[in-house]
Structures are given as C-alpha cells and as structure tokens.
Amino acid sequence: MSIDQSARRGIPEVTVARLPEYLRALRGFAEQGTTSISSEDLAAATGVRSAKVRKDLSQLGSYGVRGVGYDVDHLAYQISLALGQTHDWPVAIVGMGNLGRALAAYRGFATKGFRIVALLDQNELLHGERIAGLVVRPVTDLPELVLEGLAIGVIATPADSAQDVSDRLVDAGVRSILNFAPTMLTVPDGVVVRKVDLSTELQILAFHEQRKVEPPTHLQEARA
Amino acid sequence: MSIDQSARRGIPEVTVARLPEYLRALRGFAEQGTTSISSEDLAAATGVRSAKVRKDLSQLGSYGVRGVGYDVDHLAYQISLALGQTHDWPVAIVGMGNLGRALAAYRGFATKGFRIVALLDQNELLHGERIAGLVVRPVTDLPELVLEGLAIGVIATPADSAQDVSDRLVDAGVRSILNFAPTMLTVPDGVVVRKVDLSTELQILAFHEQRKVEPPTHLQEARA
DNA sequence: TAGATTGTTAATCGATTAACAATC
DNA sequence: TAGATTGTTAATCGATTAACAATC
Incomplete structure (x- = not known):
C-alpha cells in the first residue's frame, strides 16, 4: 500500500497514527495548567505503555529532559x-448524502487545522444547494480547487461511484484521500488513501461479541 | 487493550479485521456468477498478498481444495x-447530533446484519423526536434495551459526555462499543471498544501530505 | 549527591512473506 | 500423469517491551 511506501525511511506508520492521540492528551494537560509531564503521565492519559511513548517521541527528536520529563507546550508544538x-x-468532501452532510457540519475538523473549502456531488440536482454555509458544486470543479490549494479529498459517496470519484480527485492532483465508501480504491503510487469503514468496524465488534456469547468451542466443527 | 485479550488463543485481530474485506469481495464474485476462486483472485480483489489470504483463511479452517481453489459461496458462508x-x-446509537443522525439514516448497516433498534440522547428536548423511523429515547432506557437483546452501542456524542455514556452502556450490560467521540474511553475487562476518529484520520493524511510538499530533509534540525 | 526519568539497546513477540510439500 | 493451488513451515521483517546507562 502507498502508505507504507511513503513511510519508508521515515517515522513508522504506527507511530504517526499515535501522534494525534498524544497531541490531544497534551492539549488536555495544557488546559489544566500542567506544564511538565513524564512519559508515564502521557502513557496513563493515552492508554499506551510508557516505553512505547518514549520510543515514539524519540522518533521526532530529543524533546525530553532526563530526570525531568517533557515540557507540555514544547512537545505539543513539536x-x-x-x-x-x-x-x-x-x-x-465529495458525496452529499447523509454522511457527507454530517461531515460538512462537523465542528471538530476546524480545531485540528482542517478547513472544508468545498462540497461536491455528481448529482446536478444538488448543485447550488447550500449546506453548512457552502454551496454544493460539481466534481468537474476539482482541478480549479486544486489550483486554489485543495490538498485532501474525502469520499462519502456510495460504493459504486467511489472509484470514479477517486480517479477524478487523483486526476485533478489530490494525493491524500479519506475514503468512507465501502470499497477498495485503486490509486497510483504517491497517492495515500485511508479508509474508514463503518460496517467493517461493526463486523469486528460482532466477531468479538459472538465469541463471548458462545461457549469457547475452539474446535469449530460441530457448528454448521 | 481488551481486544488483544479477547483474541488470545483465537484468530489474530489483524486477520479478523481483514475478514469483512474478503467477505465483501466474495459477495462481488458471487454476484458476477463466479463460483470458484483462487487465493490469487481474492488477493487481487482485496489488495492483499495471496500468501496472506491463504494464511488468514486457514485460521478459520480448511475450506479450500488444493489444485482447485475455494468455493465462493461456501467460503463466504464460513x-x-x-x-x-x-x-x-x-x-x-447514542448522541443525535449530525453524526448520530447520519449513522441512523445509513443504509449500509442493515445489509451487513446490523439492525438499529434504538436512538438515544441525553438531551431531553430531543426525546420523542422521530429520526429515520425511530423515536429518540433517554439513555436511562439502556437496561431495558439490553434485556431486549441490545448487543452493540455506538457513541456519537461530543467528547465530554462520551465517558459518561460509555459507563452507562457498560453498566447496562453492553460489552461492544464503537466510539466516534474523540476521546479515550476507560472500560472494564471484557468490554471491547473500537474507535473511529475522523480528525485523527485527516491528521495522518496531513502528515503524509506535508512530507510530500517539503524537500526530503531527513535531518530535521534546520526547521524550527 | 540521591532520585528521577529520558533515550536507546537488546530481547521478545507477532505478523508478513517466500517457498514448497501435500494433494486435488 | 502433469498442472494447479492449497495449507503450512521456516525465514524475514517490524513492532513492542524490558532494562539500563546517560544525565538532569
């Protein structure tokens, strides 16, 4: 997958995925007025082992002080x-169904440094409709948006149009895609896709739920 | 984390997470009328190496036939x-904000074997409101719902009430939780939590996006 | 100096991959 | 039998963890 490739020689992908969590915890400490923390403190706040915290943070640089800990503000900044x-x-955001509309209205993005600059849909009946303060536009506007700086595309369409939308995003020059459609996207090298699949998450929970309910039959034969 | 614990002696968590993907691909093959496939075919359809496909499937049992492949319907069934x-x-679903409403209206769950039986909110002004064919109820109804079979709780509240809602779910007897709130939940052993964090996903994309834009300075000193 | 805590090394664990014997 | 493909073994890779020297 393109993600691993992009992580080559850099910070491990697993570490990158934990950085936002650390940052969130640090912001929490800062709000409480805590100015210095240990890797143990950060571990407790994020549910990660302290050795892992230290290892992760050391990938970014040497921002702690032995015997003392980490400066909350400085670490958050780094x-x-x-x-x-x-x-x-x-x-x-492409796809103005229920999910797309919810994402468009979601307040949480702005505080994390993301600005929703456009809402797009392939259905021209929606063009011009106003959602969360923005006017819905056709996907053919993508090249123009990329020229204006668009960096990240969110796909919130049904599965059957997701690949087409992905191709249009890539052709327009978008190289980072968050895919909510329940389908695998094919993209060229250099494009990073992350997938969020709501049904898959529930299916994984159902797997565990089922394990709990049934007697622990490790020999699964007798079932069917 | 509770998930790893529950996977002890069973199918590895990474494999479980890929099963829904295989299943989706198999349904696709079945629709096209394909009755038999090889691990190579399934690998191509899911973007996974064929050796991994075989290893994953062998965790479930021996459902393939050497020299022939896998029966699409039988494998999907297994x-x-x-x-x-x-x-x-x-x-x-608890929390009837934008996201909760979108999830309530999402069509994809039903086809995967999930039935949304209740919509809850702590704000009593919403109680009685009708959303996606269901009436919004108070969270105090949870024990009753569990008695009626409720197995999975979805938290779509703001961060600051997520832990409280989680506690109520757990107290009522729910042991599988999908958390959309951007906060870490503390739950007792035996409760499985999966977290979907939209901002975190975008932050991971931003990390890669930034790497692309900047010249590949592997010596990060010169920046700050 | 004594106590605390980082950053890093080495050990462990687990997941991926390649390779191939088993077998249809 | 010859060709194909699984299921599994062994090798590799990468991530986690424990432990501790460095150092405030």
Whole structure:
C-alpha cells in the first residue's frame, strides 16, 4: 500500500497514527495548567505503555529532559509540527448524502487545522444547494480547487461511484484521500488513501461479541 | 487493550479485521456468477498478498481444495459464520447530533446484519423526536434495551459526555462499543471498544501530505 | 549527591512473506 | 500423469517491551 511506501525511511506508520492521540492528551494537560509531564503521565492519559511513548517521541527528536520529563507546550508544538498542523489544510468532501452532510457540519475538523473549502456531488440536482454555509458544486470543479490549494479529498459517496470519484480527485492532483465508501480504491503510487469503514468496524465488534456469547468451542466443527 | 485479550488463543485481530474485506469481495464474485476462486483472485480483489489470504483463511479452517481453489459461496458462508453474521445484531446509537443522525439514516448497516433498534440522547428536548423511523429515547432506557437483546452501542456524542455514556452502556450490560467521540474511553475487562476518529484520520493524511510538499530533509534540525 | 526519568539497546513477540510439500 | 493451488513451515521483517546507562 502507498502508505507504507511513503513511510519508508521515515517515522513508522504506527507511530504517526499515535501522534494525534498524544497531541490531544497534551492539549488536555495544557488546559489544566500542567506544564511538565513524564512519559508515564502521557502513557496513563493515552492508554499506551510508557516505553512505547518514549520510543515514539524519540522518533521526532530529543524533546525530553532526563530526570525531568517533557515540557507540555514544547512537545505539543513539536508534534503539531510533525503532523503538519502549522497551517490549515483545505479539504473537499465529495458525496452529499447523509454522511457527507454530517461531515460538512462537523465542528471538530476546524480545531485540528482542517478547513472544508468545498462540497461536491455528481448529482446536478444538488448543485447550488447550500449546506453548512457552502454551496454544493460539481466534481468537474476539482482541478480549479486544486489550483486554489485543495490538498485532501474525502469520499462519502456510495460504493459504486467511489472509484470514479477517486480517479477524478487523483486526476485533478489530490494525493491524500479519506475514503468512507465501502470499497477498495485503486490509486497510483504517491497517492495515500485511508479508509474508514463503518460496517467493517461493526463486523469486528460482532466477531468479538459472538465469541463471548458462545461457549469457547475452539474446535469449530460441530457448528454448521 | 481488551481486544488483544479477547483474541488470545483465537484468530489474530489483524486477520479478523481483514475478514469483512474478503467477505465483501466474495459477495462481488458471487454476484458476477463466479463460483470458484483462487487465493490469487481474492488477493487481487482485496489488495492483499495471496500468501496472506491463504494464511488468514486457514485460521478459520480448511475450506479450500488444493489444485482447485475455494468455493465462493461456501467460503463466504464460513466467513460470515466466523463474523457472527448468521443473525442480526441489535445496535443502539447514542448522541443525535449530525453524526448520530447520519449513522441512523445509513443504509449500509442493515445489509451487513446490523439492525438499529434504538436512538438515544441525553438531551431531553430531543426525546420523542422521530429520526429515520425511530423515536429518540433517554439513555436511562439502556437496561431495558439490553434485556431486549441490545448487543452493540455506538457513541456519537461530543467528547465530554462520551465517558459518561460509555459507563452507562457498560453498566447496562453492553460489552461492544464503537466510539466516534474523540476521546479515550476507560472500560472494564471484557468490554471491547473500537474507535473511529475522523480528525485523527485527516491528521495522518496531513502528515503524509506535508512530507510530500517539503524537500526530503531527513535531518530535521534546520526547521524550527 | 540521591532520585528521577529520558533515550536507546537488546530481547521478545507477532505478523508478513517466500517457498514448497501435500494433494486435488 | 502433469498442472494447479492449497495449507503450512521456516525465514524475514517490524513492532513492542524490558532494562539500563546517560544525565538532569
């Protein structure tokens, strides 16, 4: 997958995925007025082992002080730097169904440095409709949006149009895609896709739920 | 984390997470009328290496035939059995903000064996409101719902009430939780929590996006 | 100095991959 | 039998963890 490739020689993908969690915890400490913390404190706040915390943070640089700990503000700054939160990233959402509308209205993005600059849909009946303060536009506007700085595309369409939308995003020059459609996207090298699949998450929970309910038959034969 | 614990001696969590993907691909093959496939075919359809496909499937049992491949319908049946898709799982969504409403209206769950049986909110002004064919209820109804079979709780509240809602779900007897709130939940052993964090996903994309834009300075000193 | 805590090394664990014997 | 493909073994890779020297 393109993600691993992009992580080559850099910070491990698993570490990157934990950085936002650390940052969130640090913001919490800062709000409480805590100015210095240990890896143990950060571990407790994030549910990660302290050795892992230290290992993760050491990937970014040496921002702690032995015998003392980490300066909350400085560490938060360094992590936000690593995550590219120094400026706002323009985001476009494609697909104005229930999920797309909910994402468009979601307040949480702005505080994390993401600015929703466009809402798009392939259905021209929706064009011009006003949602969350933005006017719905056709996907053919994508090249123009990329020229204006669009960096990240969010796909919230049904499965059957997701690949087409993905191709249009890629052709327009978008290289980071968050895919909510329950389908695998094929993209060229250099494009990073992350997938969020709501049904899959529930299916994984159902797997565990089932394990609990049934007697622990490790020999699964007798079932069917 | 509770998930790893529950996977002890069983199918590895990473494998479980791929099963829904295989199942989706198999359903696709079945629709096209394909009755038999090789691990190579399934690998191509899911973007996974064929060796991994075989290893994953062998965790469930020996459902292939050497020299021939896998029977599409039989394999799909076995996977859906493992995932607990033999019956519907009752799901409740707590938090009727934008995201909660979108999830309530989402069509994709039903086809995967999930039935949304209740919509809850702590704000009593919303009680009685009708959303997606269901009436919004107070969270104090949870014990009653569990008695009626409720198995999975979805938390779609703001961060600051998520832990409280989680506690109420757990107290009522729910042991599988899908958390959309951007906060870490503390739950007792035996309760499985999966977290979907939209901002975190975007932050991970921003990390990669930033790496692309900047010159590949592997010596990060010169930046700050 | 004594106590605390980082950053890093080495050990462990688990997941991925390649390779191939088993077998249709 | 010859060809194909699984299921599994062994090798590799990467991530986690424990432990501790460095150092405030």
